[in-house]
Amino acid sequence: MLLPWLGRLHGVFAAWVLLFLISSLVLAAGSGFRADRGRYPDSEMLSNNGRPRFITQMFRPEDLKNRTVLLLDAPADSPNYIGMPPHVIDNLVKGLESKQMRVVRTSGGDPIPLAKNADVAVLTCNFQAYLDLDFHALAAQMNGIYLFDYSGYWDTAAADAAGLLAQNFARAYWPQWLDPELSLFVDYMEEKTSPEDGILLVPSRRLSTTAARARWFLALNEQLIPRRFYLRNPQDGTSFVIEYFEWVQEYNKLQPWKQTQKVRLPKRDFSALHHLSPTRTLAPEEIAAAQSRDIQWILYWDHQADFRLVDWELVPLETAMQWTGEASR
Amino acid sequence: MSLITGLLFLVCATLIGRALLPSRTILSRSLWEELGVAYLLGTGVVTVVITAGFVAGLSMSLLWWLPLIGGIAAFALDGQRKAVIGNYAEVPWTRPIGLLLAVLAVAAFLATIALPLNEFDAIYHWAYRGKVLLHEGTPLNEAITGMVNADGYGRLVTHPNYPFGIPILEAWTAHWGGWNARWVQLPLSLWSACLPMAVAFGLRGYSNQAASYGALLTAATPILYSYNFLEDGFDSISMAGLTSTLTLGGGADLAVMAMLGAACALFIRARQVDCKRAAICAGLALAGTVMMKNEGLALAGVCLLALLLVSFIPPRRTRVAIPFAAVAVVSIAPWLGLRAQLPAIDENYSEQMTVENVMHYLGGGRELVEKAPIAMSGREQVDLENAPARIGLVLTSFWEEFSDLRSWGLLWLLMIVALPVTRQRLADPETRWLALVVLGGVCLYLLILLVTPWNFPSLRDKGIPERLLVHLVGPIVLMFGAALPKKDT
Incomplete structure (x- = not known):
């Protein structure tokens, strides 16, 4: 009696299998039967402490006081916000300012006018206006060429075409x-x-x-x-x-x-x-x-x-x- | 066009397999059982023959025709055999179970081709080789053999001495119409659909109930499709079909599983009815197992060793045992000849499997913590003195797998309760052989992981040992089915 009973119990897992197969098919159909990067978990910033060393090491220590960082941030309560937590951004700002660097925060606003003479631009989130940025216009305003993508959303090829060097510091989960x-x-x-x-x-x-x-x-x-x-x-x-x-x-x-x-x-x-x-x-x-x-x-x-x-x-x-x-x- | 070529392969392989199977009057079977076993057998034979062709110096463009000619010949032969081959038996399952099996089979087929190749092993191990066969026509080409040279420079290929079963099937599909990362998976899309049919076929000799149960239990085993599904909660359902925890698709583990299952099913039927032809088919399917992944060779060794052990107790049934073993060995030999010409840079388990090594780890030899990625990258200092014993880590991982319901259901419990521990079960020579295959397979993988030269926790992260243990689903369910009460034998 035990064996058929256990067998029947194992057979129940057919429902689990069906859930998996139906989910796979429906989700594949939803992405046009293509492996879509958007289906993978969101990229995550490699550092969760906001230490500014990646930025500061780009310049000579005595030169830091003459450098400006443009920080492209947005309110964390913006719809579908994905990016650095606000306290990490605050840490980053404090860290940069402690090195006497000038920090300009966009806070959801248009970054182009604020980019004037910036040496580095840092993307902290997936705010749509920042992702659709005109890199040529940004390059024309900036003093330097360095883009630090802490959220992994910038199109680095488009930045490259504008003569900007985008460095991705977020860990991607898509293959x-x-x-x-x-x-x-x-x-x-x-x-x-x-x-x-x-x-x-x-x-x-x-x-x-x-x-x-x-x-x-x-x-x-x-x-x-x-x-x-x-x-x-x-x-x-x-x-x-x-x-x-x-x-x-x-x-x-x-x-x-x-x-x-x-x-x-x-x-x-x-x-x-x-x-x-x-x-x-x-x-x-x-x-x-x-x-x-x-x-x-x-x-x-x-x-x-x-x-x-x-x-x-x-x-x-x-x-x-x-x-x-x-x-x- | 490669869609049509892929579908053509499904037809040709099935026709070849059907032509090889003994008459239905000797080995009764339903249409669905026959199609499942025939496809696996035909696919195994194609990979064995083409591998032998490579050893003989023939190119893929010439060898490509063999399955097509074989399929046409089998079709012609089918017409002639109709009078003697006998009628199909009734399906062993009820209509609702049949419907469920059909839904699972169709969904697994569609889920396999729903996305193009999208997994590391499928792309870098197998698709690369498939493309080499497509473009260069042979594995004996610098693209595979040119990795190691005196000046230190060479071609790029992952695990160069992996077998060519999966790449042959992919290259065959891409022969007309070019490489298509979705359609090259067509010949690989039926493993999960065919194994339940093969298991039902294997158990028909016990009872219709066992055959029906066997098919359902096999199809209901989650790891035939994916493992660790929803491990991170229900939110991770959005990743269904995307991650490397998918077993469907362009990987080789399901292929090994399906081929071994077919070989076991054919062999136990061959022994039950004393059919030499079925034993030959079983030997070919076992050789097909070897063509699919390097672990297949070790599993073939386990099957043959188990056969030797059961032969000590009558009934020996040498009339089927000898053809089975002989055909398997002869069919595997060309691959061994080919393998000898390929660089052996890693995964040389036989080198590691020394008595000294095994005893060292069995005696509490420590894990190679210094080879952990985090230690190798210099991000963390290793504590060599407090490194855990490897045996503990391996046994824990096996226990985690055996108790992981979301990947295995109750399969391992079924295995334990079906072991031939009673006099009645021990009296069945087929059950004895299956039990030795299953236990031998588990022990083999345990030993392999015990002596692996890599950091075991890193392998665990990559889905080991589950991706190895999945190979044993067929013989486990066959053993369970054989142990079921024989109501309608």
């Missing part, structure tokens, strides 16, 4: 392959390279994060196949997160970038931030790796958890070799 800038860059790579091409991935400098999300090369490798991507020590870089950490540590210990020189570009193909290009000359082992394989391109990148157009530059191998040759003369 890596849904990143809009990644999609733009994949389209660009598809247009620029031919399917038979070989591409050597070269970090521009020290790998600055161990965030697993920073492994954008996995997405590029998968999405751009049959293009051939090559990486140093890929068996660790592509493996479990532990091996990936070791890959980061090993690269930073090896320091191949120390044998090279930065190369500033007068114009960049995709990013408007030409003076922040990740380009450099090649180290001897990178030259050897490129020359011993059928490689046409060098893809320089700056290792970041957020995919930003500014961090990526595709350069023909001959050009990179030419830079290296000129630098060694």
Whole structure:
């Protein structure tokens, strides 16, 4: 008697299964049968204490008193408000002011007129007017180029096009392959390279994060196949997160970038931030790796958890070799 | 176009599987049981044959034709066999249960293709390989083999020695019309729908009631679709079908589960009616299990070892045991040949599974806390002296899984109450074999996690051990069904 009875009890879980399947189908239909980033949990600011070090470290300590921070905030009781809690914003303001920086708060108002001579603009929430911001108008008003996105809502590609460097400090919960800038860059790579091409991935400098999300090369490798991507020590870089950490540590210990020189570009193909290009000359082992394989391109990148157009530059191998040759003369 | 190719695959694989199955007069079955088992068997055979083709140096563009030709030949053969194959048996379930099974099967199929591939393993492990097969025609290509080189530079591929079952199915679908991240999942969309049918087929030899129960219990097991659903409360319902806790889709764990379930169902029927052909089919399905994920190889080893152990007690039934084992070994061999040519950079469980290692952890060897992500990133100092024993963490995680109703329902309780502990159950050789497969599988995964060179809590965060234990759903339900009272045998 016990077995059939237990079996019937287990059968009740069919209702649980149905709830899951119906929810999945209805929600998928609601997003047009696409994996929509909007369905994932809201991005969260990485720091919940409002310490201002990310901003203050951008400038020399003695220069802080001459700098202005534009803080794009809004009342936390605004409809559908998502962003930094008010007390964290207050902490941030206090922290900046204690360093003698000038802070201008928009408090839900139009940020463009207030942005005059601002060195840094900080987004604290998802207030719609801030998300629809005209970055060109903002860039025209600002003194600096730095945008600090503490809520993860700014379109960093649009900011880049206006010559502004947006840095995302919020943790995103949607998966890596849904990143809009990644999609733009994949389209660009598809247009620029031919399917038979070989591409050597070269970090521009020290790998600055161990965030697993920073492994954008996995997405590029998968999405751009049959293009051939090559990486140093890929068996660790592509493996479990532990091996990936070791890959980061090993690269930073090896320091191949120390044998090279930065190369500033007068114009960049995709990013408007030409003076922040990740380009450099090649180290001897990178030259050897490129020359011993059928490689046409060098893809320089700056290792970041957020995919930003500014961090990526595709350069023909001959050009990179030419830079290296000129630098060694 | 890849939608049509995907649907064509479903038809071809089913036709191939049907042609391989013994006559219905020998192995009675309903239409739905036959379709479920035939699809799994056909899919397993396709992956085995194409893998063998790769070893022989043939390319995907040539091998692509084999399932199509096989499907057409099977269709032609079907017409000729009609006179001897016999009629379908009645379905073992009542109309309401049949309706529920149909609703769950259709909903699972639709939920699989409702979104394009959207999970790490599905994209980076499997879709990448599928694209390699589509573009390069073979896994013996630099895109898979070119990872490790003397100068330290190489191609990017995650876990290069994973098998090619899922990628073969995806590449086959993409052959006409190109890669479509939604439609390449079509051949992968029927695992949850087919397993209940395979279980019903396997239990029909016990009783219609057991077959009906088996199908329903299998279909009602939540992890066939997702695990940890609503773990964070009802608000998280908005994430249904999105997170990595989805087992439906482009991953390989359900494929292993379905193939192993089909292999077990076919084998116990083969033993019951002493049918060599069914045993051969079971061997092919077991080889199909191996083609789907690297754990399949270990599970095949468990199945064969269990067979060896039950053979010590009569009835030995070597007439079916030998073909089953021989066909499985011969069909797996090409994959082993291919695997030997692929870089083995990680997940080499056999290397870790030394007596010394096992004894170390069984004796309280500590967790590798220094390999935790937070420690590796330098964000936290590790306390090596107070690191917990690995065995405790692994056993706790197994207990958490066994008692996690939202993922498993009462499946593990059903397993425990169905173990052959009574004289009557022990007298059934099929139950003995199933019990050894289930317990062997659990012990295997426990040992693997005990000696894993990675930080176990990190693996736990990634859905281990549940993503391994799901492979055992088929034999568990078969064992439970076999233990049910035989009212209408």
